[in-house]
Amino acid sequence: MSAIDELYQEMIIEHNRNPRNFRTIDDATHTAEGFNPICGDHFHVYLTVDAEGRIEDIAFEGKGCAISKASASMMTQILKGKTETEARELFDQFHKLATGELDPDQQGKDLGKLAVFSGVSKFPARVKCAVLSWHTMSSALDHVKVISTE
Amino acid sequence: MTSTSTLQAAAGAPAATRYDVQRVRAQFPALAQTIYENKPLVYLDNAATTLKPTPVVDVIAKHYAMEASNIHRGLHYLSERATQAYEGARRRVAGFINAESEAEIIFTSGTTAAINLVALGHEALLRKGDEIVISHMEHHSNIVPWQMLRDRLGVVLKVVPINDDGELILEAYEKMLSPRTRIVSMNYVSNSLGTVNPIKAVVDAARAAGAITLVDAAQAVSTRPVDVQALGCDFLAFSGHKLFGPTGVGVLYGRRERLEAMPPVFGGGDMIANVTFDKTTYNTIPHKFEAGTANIAGVIGLGRAVEYVQALGLGPIAEHEADLLGYATQRLSDVPGVRIIGTAGDKVAIISFIVGDVHAHDVGSILDQDGVAIRAGHHCTQPVMDRFGVPATARASFSIYNTRTDVDALVSAVTKVKDLFG
Numbered sequence: 001m002s003a004i005d006e007l008y009q010e011m012i013i014e015h016n017r018n019p020r021n022f023r024t025i026d027d028a029t030h031t032a033e034g035f036n037p038i039c040g041d042h043f044h045v046y047l048t049v050d051a052e053g054r055i056e057d058i059a060f061e062g063k064g065c066a067i068s069k070a071s072a073s074m075m076t077q078i079l080k081g082k083t084e085t086e087a088r089e090l091f092d093q094f095h096k097l098a099t100g101e102l103d104p105d106q107q108g109k110d111l112g113k114l115a116v117f118s119g120v121s122k123f124p125a126r127v128k129c130a131v132l133s134w135h136t137m138s139s140a141l142d143h144v145k146v147i148s149t150e
Numbered sequence: 151m152t153s154t155s156t157l158q159a160a161a162g163a164p165a166a167t168r169y170d171v172q173r174v175r176a177q178f179p180a181l182a183q184t185i186y187e188n189k190p191l192v193y194l195d196n197a198a199t200t201l202k203p204t205p206v207v208d209v210i211a212k213h214y215a216m217e218a219s220n221i222h223r224g225l226h227y228l229s230e231r232a233t234q235a236y237e238g239a240r241r242r243v244a245g246f247i248n249a250e251s252e253a254e255i256i257f258t259s260g261t262t263a264a265i266n267l268v269a270l271g272h273e274a275l276l277r278k279g280d281e282i283v284i285s286h287m288e289h290h291s292n293i294v295p296w297q298m299l300r301d302r303l304g305v306v307l308k309v310v311p312i313n314d315d316g317e318l319i320l321e322a323y324e325k326m327l328s329p330r331t332r333i334v335s336m337n338y339v340s341n342s343l344g345t346v347n348p349i350k351a352v353v354d355a356a357r358a359a360g361a362i363t364l365v366d367a368a369q370a371v372s373t374r375p376v377d378v379q380a381l382g383c384d385f386l387a388f389s390g391h392k393l394f395g396p397t398g399v400g401v402l403y404g405r406r407e408r409l410e411a412m413p414p415v416f417g418g419g420d421m422i423a424n425v426t427f428d429k430t431t432y433n434t435i436p437h438k439f440e441a442g443t444a445n446i447a448g449v450i451g452l453g454r455a456v457e458y459v460q461a462l463g464l465g466p467i468a469e470h471e472a473d474l475l476g477y478a479t480q481r482l483s484d485v486p487g488v489r490i491i492g493t494a495g496d497k498v499a500i501i502s503f504i505v506g507d508v509h510a511h512d513v514g515s516i517l518d519q520d521g522v523a524i525r526a527g528h529h530c531t532q533p534v535m536d537r538f539g540v541p542a543t544a545r546a547s548f549s550i551y552n553t554r555t556d557v558d559a560l561v562s563a564v565t566k567v568k569d570l571f572g
C-alpha cells in the first residue's frame with residue numbers, strides 16, 4: 001500500500017463522509033472548542049459524564065480535513081461508555097500511535113479500529129489533525145474551554 | 151523517459167518561453183532532486199518562497215567564508231570589502247525599483263518588518279479618529295500592524311471590499327477616502343488570489359486625498375517591473391526570499407522627505423551620529439532605520455538575486471508566467487469539481503482552488519506524495535477565505551523555472567484526489 005493509501009484508508013474516507021455523533025449535546029456536562037490555527041480546523045466536543053465518571057454521551061461538530069473529522073468521529077464511538085480515566089489512557093495511546101511511537105500490531109489492542117490512523121505517523125504535518133479532537137476532549141474533561149494546537 | 155519538449159508538444163501548444171527554461175532550471179539544484187519514491191520535485195509553492203539559484207547561494211557562502219566582518223565600523227580590509235558589497239546591494243536594489251536615491255532603501259528582515267516599521271514610525275503623527283485604509287485581500291502582515299495602532303491610538307481602520315472575482319472595488323475605495331485618511335496601505339499583488347491591483351490608481355487617489363501611501367510589493371517585484379517614482383508611492387515593501395534571495399532580509403523603500411520626517415523606531419548602534427547620556431543625534435537616512443548589525447550576508451545575497459532577475463528580465467519573466475497561468479487555469483478548470491478562487495482580469499501565476507468538498511490539507515498531502523509541492527491553508531489571508539466562504543484553499547504558484555510539464559503533474563495529482571475521495 002502506498003503511503004497515501006495508508007493515510008486515507010477506506011474507513012477514514014467513510015467516517016469523513018458520514019461522521020458519527022456529529023451533533024451538539026445541549027445539556028453536556030463538559031464542552032470545549034479546539035482550533036488548529038494553521039489549517040483552520042475547528043471543532044466543538046461535547047460530553048455528558050455521570051457521577052461515577054463514566055462518559056454517557058459524546059458528540060462533536062465543526063469543520064476540518066478528512067483526518068481530523070474521521071478521527072473525531074471514531075473517537076466518539078470508542079469513548080462512549082468509557083470512564084474518564086480510560087479516555088485519558090486511550091488518548092495517550094492514540095497519540096503514540098499517531099506519532100509512530102506505538103506499533104498497533106504489538107501494543108495498543110485497546111485502540112481497536114483506531115489502528116487505521118497508524119498511517120498518519122508518516123505525515124508529520126498531519127499528526128496534529130489526527131489528535132485535535134482528542135486534545136479537545138481531554139481539555140473538556142479538564143474544564144478548559146478553548147485549546148489551540150499547532 | 152519522455153523529454154520535456156515532447157510532453158509540451160503533446161500538451162497541444164508550444165511553450166511560450168522567452169528564455170531558456172532548462173538553463174534556468176539548471177541553476178536551481180533543488181529542482182534536480184527526486185523525493186519520496188523517485189518522484190521529481192514539482193515546486194509550485196513560489197508565492198510562499200522561491201527556490202534559490204546557485205549564484206545567490208554562492209555569494210552568501212563566499213561572504214561567510216572569505217569576508218565575514220562587520221560593516222561601517224572596521225578600518226580593516228575585510229570590513230571594507232563587506233561594506234562595499236552591502237552598499238553595492240543597496241545601489242542595486244535602488245536601481246531595481248527606480249528609487250531616486252539609494253538613501254531611500256532601508257534593509258529590514260522582510261516585508262512584515264517593513265510594514266511594522268512604517269506603522270510604528272507614524273504612531274506619533276497619528277491622532278484618534280484618523281483613518282487608515284487597507285483592502286479585504288491583505289496579507290495578515292498588512293492588517294495586524296494597523297489593528298495594533300488602532301487599538302493603541304483609536305485610529306479607524308477601513309477595509310476596501312473586493313468583488314466575487316477577487317478584484318478591488320475601486321469606486322468603493324474612492325468613496326472611502328476623506329480628509330481624515332492619513333495612510334493607505336495596500337498590496338500590489340494578492341498572495342492568495344493572484345489579483346494585480348490597479349495600484350497606480352490607488353496611489354493617485356490617496357495622494358489627492360493627502361494620504362501617505364504604502365505598497366506591499368511582496369508578490370509584485372518578482373513578477374513585473376516596479377518603478378516607485380512612476381507609482382508615486384511614499385513607501386514600498388518587499389522580501390528577499392520571494393525574489394530568489396535569502397530569508398530574513400527585505401526592503402523598505404521610503405521617499406526621502408517621508409523618511410526624514412519619520413522618527414527612528416529602533417535605537418542602537420549604526421543608527422546614531424553621536425551619543426552622550428544627555429543627548430543622541432541620529433544618523434542620516436537610511437542608516438537612521440538600520441540599528442544594530444544588519445543581516446549582511448542576507449543583503450549581499452538579495453543584491454545578487456536582484457541582479458539575477460534583472461539578467462533574465464522582468465518582461466520575459468512575466469510572459470513566461472502568463473503562459474503558465476493560462477495553461478494551468480484551463481487545465482484545472484477542466485477537472486470536474488475544481489473551483490478556482492480568484493478570477494481577476496489581471497492576475498499573476500497564482501491559482502487558489504478547491505476540489506469538491508475535500509479539505510485543502512487533504513489535497514495538499516495527496517499532491518505532496520506525488521512530488522507536487524503546493525500550499526494548503528488560508529495563506530495568511532483569513533478575511534479572503536471568509537469572503538469566499540471556504541476554510542482554506544490549495545494554492546499552486548508558478549515561477550521562472552516552472553514548465554507546462556509541472557502543470558501536467560499538478561493536474562494529474564489533482565485527479566487522484568477525486569479518485570480517492572470519490
Ligand SMILES: Cc1ncc(COP(=O)(O)O)c(C=O)c1O
Pocket residue numbers: 197198259260261262263289291292337339340341366368369389530
Ligand atoms: C502579499 C504579502 N505581503 C506580505 C508578506 C509577508 O512577507 P514576509 O513573511 O516575508 O515578511 C507576504 C508573504 O507571504 C505576502 O505574500
